[in-house]
Amino acid sequence: MTNHETNRDTQAPRLAVLIDAENVPVSLWPAIRRRLPRLGRPVLVRAYACGGAPGWGFADGVEVVDAGAAARAPNAVDFLLAFDAGRIRESGAVDGFVLVSGDDGFAAMVKALAESGAAVHVIVPAIGETYGRRLARHADVCLLVAPPADPxxxxxxxxxxxxxxxxxxxxxxxxxxxxxxxxxxxxxxxxxxxxxxxxxxxxxxxxxxxxxxxxxxxxxxxxxxxxxxxxxxx
Structure with a gap:
């Protein structure tokens, strides 16, 4: 790697990648990971769950934040992820965020982070009939990832x-x-x-x-x- 490439990498925006593990299958991680360099330099990658994040514990470079089965309730993972996003924003450790989810319930969080001055990008799994349209409205960049074909x-x-x-x-x-x-x-x-x-x-x-x-x-x-x-x- 040349000095120019090294400088370019260190000058790239620092990103926190926040994954809704309840709704995003781990099979999408390779495709998600390939897209991240387009958006910046991930310095923190977390997958959120309450009582199990199937497969995410095996994903390279991903920290699983699991509140446990006792915390499982409607929208519990959403609250867990949104609360952590606020703490990360307050810490000043990153320049921007990448939310990996197709849940439009996160639209208010994306809007609030953007209004705070942070860059906010969204990666949406192309699964089902809805692709996070409200999320896309408030994001700087919105990318779709499709499930891999069965090899x-x-x-x-x-x-x-x-x-x-x-x-x-x-x-x-x-x-x-x-x-x-x-x-x-x-x-x-x-x-x-x-x-x-x-x-x-x-x-x-x-x-x-x-x-x-x-x-x-x-x-x-x-x-x-x-x-x-x-x-x-x-």
Whole structure:
């Protein structure tokens, strides 16, 4: 890196990236992360939840702020995120904010931060029918991110394509689950490696983003995984 590039990076606006983990799947993190340099230099990245942020604990560079299941209530995550945004603004530690959410309930927070003189950008998941129209009205920049396509991992014996999730489920069923269907994430990882199944990124984040699986635990050393009883992967 040249001195010019180094100076340009340090002069970029310092950003706090605030993620609504209740409504934003971790599978979008790689796409979100690629867009951040367009907006500035992230110095703080947090994902907010009350009683669980599926997969976000495995996402590189993301701090999970979890108020716990006891705090779970309508809009509890919204209040948690908005309160922290106010504290960060008062600290003067950043020049701007990136809100990652499609919830128009954050429009008042975005407006207030903008009126305080901070740059405020919004990254909206392109999921469902509404894309945060009120959020976009008050943001300096609004970007959309779409869920990644389900990658093809291999082919079945008959030559038909097989999704990565289906291949994971196939390997999982040979792992010897406990009485409640749980398998240590490390055991699944070893089994996938033995089966020659290649996959992108971190295993915990990837499995958490698969609809047919659920993950218990926030870190790779103690996490366990199982198939959803009511929505098993094919």
């Amino acid at each position: 093809v991992a291999t082919e079945r014996a008959d030559g038909a394509p097989q999704t990565l999730e289906a291949r994971f489920a196939e390997v999982f069923r040979g792992c010897g689950a406990d009485g409640e269907g749980w398998v240590p994430l490390s055991v699944l990882g070893a089994a996938l490696k033995a089966a020659g199944v290649a996959f992108p990124g971190k295993l915990g984040a990837l499995v958490s983003a698969m609809p047919g699986f659920e993950v218990r635990g926030a870190d790779a050393t103690g996490a366990t995984v199982r198939l959803h009883h009511d929505r098993a992967a094919p």
